[in-house]
Amino acid sequence: MPLRLSLFPGLRPLNPSLAVAHFTSMMSIPPLKPTRPVPIFSRVFPLRLKYHSFRFPILSTNGHDQEQQIRTHFSSTRKLSTRGRTSSATRPSSKSLIEDEADLSDWVSGLSSKSFSKTQVFSDSEDDDSKGNSRRNRTSGGGVFSRDRVAGNWGKRGREERGGKRRRDGDSDDFQASNRRGGPRDLEGSFPRRKGKFSGGEWGAEDDEEPIFRRRDRENAIFSRERAWGSDDRFSRGPRGPRGNRLNDVFSREEARDSNEIFSRGSRDRKNGSDLQRARLSNKTSSRGLRDRRKNGAPREQMEGIDMNYGRNARGKGAGRGKSIASDEEDDEDEEEDEEEKGYMRFKELIDSEESSEELNDDDDDVGNYVSEKESVFSQGEGDGMPKASPSSSSERSDSYLSETRFEECSISSLSIKALKDVGYERMTVVQEATLPVILKGKDVLAKAKTGTGKTVAFLLPSIEVITKSPPAARDQKRPPILVLVICPTRELASQAATEANTLLKYHPSIGVQVVIGGTRLALEQKRMQANPCQILVATPGRLRDHIENTAGFATRLMGVKVLVLDEADHLLDMGFRKDIERIIDAVPKQRQTLLFSATIPQEVRHICHIALKRDHEFINTVQEGSEETHSQVRQMHMVAPLDKHFTLLYTLLKEHIADDVDYKVLVFCTTAMVTRLVADLLAELNLNVREIHSRKPQSYRTRISDEFRKSKGLILVTSDVSARGVDYPDVTLVVQIGLPADRQQYIHRLGRTGRKGKEGQGMLLLAPWEEFFLSTIKDLPTTKAEVPLVDPDTRKKVERALSHVEMKNKEAAYQAWLGYYNSNKTVGRDKYRLVELANEFSRSMGLDNPPAIPKLVLGKMGLRNIPGLRSK
Numbered sequence: 001m002p003l004r005l006s007l008f009p010g011l012r013p014l015n016p017s018l019a020v021a022h023f024t025s026m027m028s029i030p031p032l033k034p035t036r037p038v039p040i041f042s043r044v045f046p047l048r049l050k051y052h053s054f055r056f057p058i059l060s061t062n063g064h065d066q067e068q069q070i071r072t073h074f075s076s077t078r079k080l081s082t083r084g085r086t087s088s089a090t091r092p093s094s095k096s097l098i099e100d101e102a103d104l105s106d107w108v109s110g111l112s113s114k115s116f117s118k119t120q121v122f123s124d125s126e127d128d129d130s131k132g133n134s135r136r137n138r139t140s141g142g143g144v145f146s147r148d149r150v151a152g153n154w155g156k157r158g159r160e161e162r163g164g165k166r167r168r169d170g171d172s173d174d175f176q177a178s179n180r181r182g183g184p185r186d187l188e189g190s191f192p193r194r195k196g197k198f199s200g201g202e203w204g205a206e207d208d209e210e211p212i213f214r215r216r217d218r219e220n221a222i223f224s225r226e227r228a229w230g231s232d233d234r235f236s237r238g239p240r241g242p243r244g245n246r247l248n249d250v251f252s253r254e255e256a257r258d259s260n261e262i263f264s265r266g267s268r269d270r271k272n273g274s275d276l277q278r279a280r281l282s283n284k285t286s287s288r289g290l291r292d293r294r295k296n297g298a299p300r301e302q303m304e305g306i307d308m309n310y311g312r313n314a315r316g317k318g319a320g321r322g323k324s325i326a327s328d329e330e331d332d333e334d335e336e337e338d339e340e341e342k343g344y345m346r347f348k349e350l351i352d353s354e355e356s357s358e359e360l361n362d363d364d365d366d367v368g369n370y371v372s373e374k375e376s377v378f379s380q381g382e383g384d385g386m387p388k389a390s391p392s393s394s395s396e397r398s399d400s401y402l403s404e405t406r407f408e409e410c411s412i413s414s415l416s417i418k419a420l421k422d423v424g425y426e427r428m429t430v431v432q433e434a435t436l437p438v439i440l441k442g443k444d445v446l447a448k449a450k451t452g453t454g455k456t457v458a459f460l461l462p463s464i465e466v467i468t469k470s471p472p473a474a475r476d477q478k479r480p481p482i483l484v485l486v487i488c489p490t491r492e493l494a495s496q497a498a499t500e501a502n503t504l505l506k507y508h509p510s511i512g513v514q515v516v517i518g519g520t521r522l523a524l525e526q527k528r529m530q531a532n533p534c535q536i537l538v539a540t541p542g543r544l545r546d547h548i549e550n551t552a553g554f555a556t557r558l559m560g561v562k563v564l565v566l567d568e569a570d571h572l573l574d575m576g577f578r579k580d581i582e583r584i585i586d587a588v589p590k591q592r593q594t595l596l597f598s599a600t601i602p603q604e605v606r607h608i609c610h611i612a613l614k615r616d617h618e619f620i621n622t623v624q625e626g627s628e629e630t631h632s633q634v635r636q637m638h639m640v641a642p643l644d645k646h647f648t649l650l651y652t653l654l655k656e657h658i659a660d661d662v663d664y665k666v667l668v669f670c671t672t673a674m675v676t677r678l679v680a681d682l683l684a685e686l687n688l689n690v691r692e693i694h695s696r697k698p699q700s701y702r703t704r705i706s707d708e709f710r711k712s713k714g715l716i717l718v719t720s721d722v723s724a725r726g727v728d729y730p731d732v733t734l735v736v737q738i739g740l741p742a743d744r745q746q747y748i749h750r751l752g753r754t755g756r757k758g759k760e761g762q763g764m765l766l767l768a769p770w771e772e773f774f775l776s777t778i779k780d781l782p783t784t785k786a787e788v789p790l791v792d793p794d795t796r797k798k799v800e801r802a803l804s805h806v807e808m809k810n811k812e813a814a815y816q817a818w819l820g821y822y823n824s825n826k827t828v829g830r831d832k833y834r835l836v837e838l839a840n841e842f843s844r845s846m847g848l849d850n851p852p853a854i855p856k857l858v859l860g861k862m863g864l865r866n867i868p869g870l871r872s873k
């Protein structure tokens with residue numbers, strides 16, 4: 001077991017750079033005490049994890065001396081990581097060729113088939129502004145702030161990024177949250193709207209650095225607040241010229257029929273918005289309809305209502321799910337015009353109106369290397385004398401992410417406090433406690449806090465205060481100013497932030513919120529903004545830039561901005577978004593307050609945050625130095641097994657988990673959209689209750705599935721990286737990652753979908769032996785190697801049979817996407833011959849005797865022409 005007191009010497013509860021005098025109260029740290037067990041995979045990992053916590057004396061939060069370099073701030077409750085590993089918040093991130101690859105793979109997938117053009121259109125609409133679904137992370141825990149001087153290394157400016165390419169969020173295909181820089185996106189029309197030109201052979205060529213991480217740890221006890229000195233005060237202006245090729249934008253608008261727009265609404269819909277928020281918080285619905293329907297013989301395509309192709313076009317008109325999805329998509333267009341006036345509730349109805357819609361034998365390599373099922377499942381860890389795990393449950397939680405400070409102790413509007421009470425928020429989270437006073441003073445803030453700890457409220461609450469203190473706009477004002485502008489990297493995150501804003505605005509009827517995001521019609525948003533002026537605008541970068549450049553009067557409205565928020569700031573400031581962000585910063589007044597939030601703030605971001613922040617901004621870090629970037633209550637495991645065993649092992653792990661926890665709620669992350677689809681197909685064939693979400697799905701579908709998963713238990717969501725960042729699904733019990741994560745950050749963000757708000761969770765990373773190198777990038781994280789269970793022959797046959805039922809075209813697409821993804825990986829893609837061998841191994845793992853043929857054009861663009869083992873067409 002990793003959690004032993006002997007590990008704690010590695011824990012550094014205090015920032016050694018801080019003056020000891022400020023931490024006298026920490027000198028008397030009580031002895032560590034195990035408080036409660038954290039369940040783990042019961043059978044695969046029968047160990048019982050002890051969850052340790054400490055309590056620190058409560059210190060006051062007052063008395064900050066602005067002139068001090070080191071500021072101390074104490075929160076009442078704090079827990080320290082029980083895993084005494086040294087964290088590496090600032091360790092260099094692993095590169096991100098892979099990210100680009102992700103896009104690549106999707107793009108590649110799309111290229112091949114007849115649905116090529118459709119695919120492009122589709123993805124276009126999907127990603128325009130996105131890039132990574134990130135979300136901020138808030139950290140809970142500790143309370144000691146330290147403020148250091150930050151050496152002003154603000155050298156790099158945006159110019160070099162001019163050629164930067166946009167990334168999409170999430171998927172390896174599109175959404176790929178963070179770090180894609182180029183790659184497929186730049187290929188002709190590949191995905192997103194704004195692409196550059198294709199430069200063959202440059203796949204993944206620009207990955208020098210990859211920022212972004214985030215995480216929340218409730219155990220972090222120490223906040224460090226730094227004041228950034230010497231940064232350049234001027235804002236870096238990006239190139240102002242017209243945007244590049246906007247063909248994709250056109251696609252995007254044409255194709256994207258998204259009910260999401262209804263999300264944004266004028267103030268009159270607030271009540272409904274808060275209703276949704278409440279609904280979101282109550283995760284009760286357990287929808288297993290799909291499985292039931294499947295059992296009744298309905299084909300999956302029909303149930304899903306979407307074509308198993310590339311999504312967009314073929315709309316299943318069948319029963320059940322198909323029907324509703326079809327109508328979703330179709331309605332998107334038809335209803336958009338009407339919807340805009342119908343508000344949030346309508347959106348909610350749209351979502352809700354839906355239907356909700358296993359063997360390995362022995363074998364040489366299996367035996368010996370693997371523990372038999374019984375042994376592995378039940379005996380692992382026994383040698384350690386550890387008790388077996390109890391069924392896992394994410395319902396157990398700690399409130400260590402909360403501080404002792406109540407909202408009313410802060411000088412915020414009583415109307416906001418009333419709204420907070422309505423949703424049960426009484427005490428501030430640690431990041432809220434740390435940032436609110438500073439933001440309320442009007443300072444620029446760069447805040448780092450672990451995932452799932454309330455960063456959204458941390459920046460929304462004080463932003464609302466700014467509005468309440470501003471003179472109301474004249475009723476007849478033609479272009480009422482937007483006072484608060486919130487930028488999020490993905491549509492999902494923007495929608496979430498708007499929902500949270502609506503919650504807080506429940507008793508502020510005069511304040512309106514609107515959302516502008518990709519995947520919806522620009523014209524519709526224009527009309528809506530005209531009809532319902534808002535003071536708070538939540539936007540994704542690309543779409544916002546569209547409005548700046550194409551919506552009459554919009555630029556004027558932006559000149560009213562008093563608060564600019566960059567959520568997932570590290571992601572927004574990296575290469576993929578930089579140009580858009582610079583353009584946006586250019587469009588808002590220089591005299592404004594700027595708030596940057598993220599769970600991860602790598603050095604690269606510190607170096608460039610001057611493009612948005614004033615020189616005297618405060619850096620508030622609620623992640624304890626020396627602690628891990630992941631939550632200690634999340635049990636992390638990894639398993640290394642041959643590729644051809646992965647599907648069977650996945651099934652086995654899921655079955656184990658389901659058997660252990662009736663309230664299971666699982667996220668399975670796959671490398672690309674097409675691989676996601678394949679895995680979802682397989683698991684559905686195996687009669688698991690599964691949904692899928694990735695960039696190739698229409699936004700309306702994504703929104704609906706996301707909402708369903710949010711409210712459900714007893715459900716598995718197979719997903720690409722569209723769900724990796726920021727998505728706030730409550731009570732996720734297990735996160736499985738199959739194959740190489742794009743990088744360390746992505747691993748952490750994916751894992752961060754569980755263990756939110758102090759709850760427990762589990763994570764499993766399933767790698768092939770040749771992917772094991774990835775483990776070195778997360779070696780500071782407390783992940784435990786799991787023995788590979790030996791799967792019984794029946795299970796193995798069951799999985800093989802299920803695979804044989806998966807549509808061939810989906811296997812072909814998955815193969816191509818897989819090849820594209822790994823081809824772009826610096827390590828795996830280096831040796832093309834080996835790469836092809838591995839791809840063909842993947843092909844065999846899908847039950848194919850021969851690897852699918854790939855169009856010559858695609859092979860050429862991947863630099864794989866004439867590599868033995870590939871079939872071309």
Ligand SMILES: Nc1ncnc2c1ncn2[C@@H]1O[C@H](COP(=O)(O)OP(=O)(O)OP(=O)(O)O)[C@@H](O)[C@H]1O
Pocket residue numbers: 134135136137138139214215216424425426427428429432449450451452453454455456457599725726727728752756757
């Ligand atoms: N003071 C509070 N008390 C209780 N719950 C809160 C409080 N503030 C926020 N929350 C809830 O905590 C959850 C996590 O918040 P949020 O999504 O803002 O986290 P985050 O730090 O942005 O996570 P990520 O880094 O993954 O984006 C949300 O459901 C939010 O409504």
